[in-house]
Amino acid sequence: MSETEKIIDNIKNKFTQDILNTEVKSKRRATITIPGSALIKMADFLYSDMNFRFITASALESGKGFEIYYHFSNDKTGLVFNIHVVLPKNKPEIESLTCLFEAASWIEREMHEILGINFLNHPNLEKLISEGNWAEGVYPYRKEQQ
Amino acid sequence: MLKLGFKSYIFKKSLWLFHFGGASCNNCDIEILDCLTPRYDVERFGMLLVGSVRHADVLLISGSINQKDKVRLLEIYKQAPKPILVVAIGACSCTGGIFAEGNVFAGPVDKIIPVDAYIPGCPPKPEAILAGIFKLLKKK
Amino acid sequence: MSKPTIIPIGPYHPLQAEPELFKLYCDGEIVKDVKWETGYNHRGIEKLSESKTFDQVFFLVERICGICSTSHPFAFANCMEEIVNVEIPDRAKYIRSIIGELERIHSHLLWAGLAGHFLGYNTVFMWVWKYREPVLDLFEIITGNRNSYAMFKIGGVRRDIPNNLVPTIQKNLDALKHKLDLLIGVVMDDPVIHARTKGVGVLTKQDIINFAAVGPTARASGVAIDVRQDDPYAAYPLVNWKVITAEEGDVFAKVAVRLLEMYESVSIIEQCLEGLKKEKEGDIEVKVKNVPEGMGTGRAEAPRGEVFHFVTTDGGYSPVRHKVRAPSYTNISTFKKSCVGQTISDATISLAAVDPCYCCTERMAMVYDYYNKKPILSGKDMIKLSQQKTEELKKKL
Ligand code: SF4
Numbered sequence: 174m175s176e177t178e179k180i181i182d183n184i185k186n187k188f189t190q191d192i193l194n195t196e197v198k199s200k201r202r203a204t205i206t207i208p209g210s211a212l213i214k215m216a217d218f219l220y221s222d223m224n225f226r227f228i229t230a231s232a233l234e235s236g237k238g239f240e241i242y243y244h245f246s247n248d249k250t251g252l253v254f255n256i257h258v259v260l261p262k263n264k265p266e267i268e269s270l271t272c273l274f275e276a277a278s279w280i281e282r283e284m285h286e287i288l289g290i291n292f293l294n295h296p297n298l299e300k301l302i303s304e305g306n307w308a309e310g311v312y313p314y315r316k317e318q319q
Numbered sequence: 320m321l322k323l324g325f326k327s328y329i330f331k332k333s334l335w336l337f338h339f340g341g342a343s344c345n346n347c348d349i350e351i352l353d354c355l356t357p358r359y360d361v362e363r364f365g366m367l368l369v370g371s372v373r374h375a376d377v378l379l380i381s382g383s384i385n386q387k388d389k390v391r392l393l394e395i396y397k398q399a400p401k402p403i404l405v406v407a408i409g410a411c412s413c414t415g416g417i418f419a420e421g422n423v424f425a426g427p428v429d430k431i432i433p434v435d436a437y438i439p440g441c442p443p444k445p446e447a448i449l450a451g452i453f454k455l456l457k458k459k
Numbered sequence: 460m461s462k463p464t465i466i467p468i469g470p471y472h473p474l475q476a477e478p479e480l481f482k483l484y485c486d487g488e489i490v491k492d493v494k495w496e497t498g499y500n501h502r503g504i505e506k507l508s509e510s511k512t513f514d515q516v517f518f519l520v521e522r523i524c525g526i527c528s529t530s531h532p533f534a535f536a537n538c539m540e541e542i543v544n545v546e547i548p549d550r551a552k553y554i555r556s557i558i559g560e561l562e563r564i565h566s567h568l569l570w571a572g573l574a575g576h577f578l579g580y581n582t583v584f585m586w587v588w589k590y591r592e593p594v595l596d597l598f599e600i601i602t603g604n605r606n607s608y609a610m611f612k613i614g615g616v617r618r619d620i621p622n623n624l625v626p627t628i629q630k631n632l633d634a635l636k637h638k639l640d641l642l643i644g645v646v647m648d649d650p651v652i653h654a655r656t657k658g659v660g661v662l663t664k665q666d667i668i669n670f671a672a673v674g675p676t677a678r679a680s681g682v683a684i685d686v687r688q689d690d691p692y693a694a695y696p697l698v699n700w701k702v703i704t705a706e707e708g709d710v711f712a713k714v715a716v717r718l719l720e721m722y723e724s725v726s727i728i729e730q731c732l733e734g735l736k737k738e739k740e741g742d743i744e745v746k747v748k749n750v751p752e753g754m755g756t757g758r759a760e761a762p763r764g765e766v767f768h769f770v771t772t773d774g775g776y777s778p779v780r781h782k783v784r785a786p787s788y789t790n791i792s793t794f795k796k797s798c799v800g801q802t803i804s805d806a807t808i809s810l811a812a813v814d815p816c817y818c819c820t821e822r823m824a825m826v827y828d829y830y831n832k833k834p835i836l837s838g839k840d841m842i843k844l845s846q847q848k849t850e851e852l853k854k855k856l
Pocket residue numbers: 342343344345346347348381382383408409410411412416417440441442443522525607
């Protein structure tokens with residue numbers, strides 16, 4: 174059993190009820206889909222107990238709504254582990270990860286600006302890049318804007 | 320009224336350069352800085368990169384200009400002592416280059432302020448930058 | 460409470476997609492807080508990428524940052540190859556690694572020169588940039604351009620390095636090694652540089668983990684992360700090299716890590732050149748007909764740390780979503796830790812130690828008096844402050 178499988182099993186055992194879908198693409202790439210409510214728990218487990226490093230998060234709009242991939246890296250095995258959450262289109266809202274690590278702050282502000290996703294309990298959801306570039310309430314990465 | 324030949328009189332001696340970087344990829348900026356280093360050494364022609372546009376004879380602009388930069392660029396142009404020579408360096412500032420279709424692009428430099436010389440290239444070599452500035456001087 | 464003075468540094472900071480304006484909140488000489496404002500360099504690259512075909516995206520990502528103009532295509536290529544699921548020929552792997560490592564050398568030299576400039580050693584600046592020129596010449600010989608090489612494509616590289624070029628490259632590298640010896644001797648033994656950089660801008664291991672810093676910034680604090688080793692790609696698993704780390708986490712450690720890394724890079728290139736000789740000339744790509752639907756993540760180690768690309772595709776010709784994370788995006792937030800509590804003259808070098816970019820302090824930096832909004836110090840003056848401190852130290856020693 175490879176190191177990666179062990180890690181995934183470990184996570185699966187811990188969060189059996191929360192996991193909606195697992196996809197292990199290769200030895201070093203895996204994605205787990207969870208509901209937004211389980212995000213903090215899972216991120217905390219990865220970050221504090223398994224020593225994963227937070228890389229960044231990517232948000233996109235698709236038919237399902239707003240999707241966010243939180244990318245974590247395990248530097249010992251080279252595993253890139255994605256937590257995938259889907260948010261409803263009419264009310265894109267999710268807990269902020271800034272309570273766990275500082276690194277999530279900027280990227281959440283950016284996602285807030287480009288797609289209008291709301292991060293609850295973010296200490297400072299100010300504009301990061303849009304100030305002077307585009308108006309408030311315009312979300313250039315949303316499909317309707319194209 | 321300006322006397323004829325006023326400009327050529329002003330730009331006869333050492334030119335001081337001010338560098339304004341817009342939303343660039345940095346390559347053009349490095350190549351401008353490269354002009355100062357031993358291999359190219361523009362300082363031997365009396366050119367000097369200065370920290371404030373108020374002291375400058377030439378305004379070098381690199382990088383594409385986004386909405387936010389546009390305001391700054393206009394402000395800097397306003398502060399500059401006139402007459403000033405404006406040189407657009409790199410594809411980005413000449414035309415917008417690869418970023419011309421971007422959602423925050425505010426137009427090539429010549430749509431915002433008058434430009435005296437264009438130095439195309441992505442990035443232009445230091446030799447090209449030097450050649451561009453000299454051509455400009457001859458024209459004046 | 461005394462009124463804080465705000466010192467903006469920036470706003471132009473072209474290293475990543477969005478440059479920042481740093482505002483140092485100062486009480487007298489001491490920096491109390493750092494805030495930033497970004498958006499000056501936003502070009503909407505992620506958005507633009509969605510309107511370009513996969514082949515064009517390479518030219519676009521190359522222009523995210525001019526200094527790491529290979530790292531972004533590198534990561535994007537890794538990402539696309541993961542989606543398409545191809546293995547590139549060994550010759551292409553070697554060529555990719557050679558370009559990547561040459562870029563690391565040129566970037567670290569560039570940084571060393573600027574750090575010297577900030578410390579008031581303009582001689583270092585001039586000499587180091589002179590040493591950098593032969594590296595750029597090599598690039599010109601191999602790729603045809605000094606920066607922005609356009610070497611990468613899905614499934615391989617665009618241009619071969621013919622075997623008869625190998626001796627030329629080797630000769631240039633030998634000359635470079637000699638210069639590196641000189642440079643390292645000068646920097647590592649200089650008492651003034653020690654005095655200016657040791658114990659300045661310290662980041663602990665915990666800070667690194669909290670801010671998710673990467674690259675030399677992390678390695679100088681004893682966190683041995685390097686994508687080349689952790690998630691091997693291109694020719695890195697085929698050659699021998701080691702990850703350089705230091706424990707102290709101060710500016711000096713960052714200087715040391717960067718300088719020593721250049722030796723590793725030279726050695727990697729030499730081994731790649733050996734490997735290149737064994738492979739058949741011209742075998743540099745596999746043809747990729749179409750890109751299936753899917754999602755991929757690609758990483759590459761840029762001179763400043765890990766570059767991360769995330770792409771989703773729908774079977775068409777261009778990405779559906781393309782997310783780019785440049786290393787400075789996380790490294791820059793460490794300023795909050797490394798600058799606070801220091802004097803303004805040390806802040807310059809602490810900022811520079813992360814290797815964000817030189818332009819930020821040179822272009823528009825000014826010290827503002829918060830209440831009447833009049834500039835008191837320009838960027839030049841800030842560097843001068845830092846340089847003065849070096850002068851004083853020199854006299855003392
Ligand atoms: S012209 Fe090319 S090299 Fe210059 S800033 Fe634009 S993209 Fe970069």
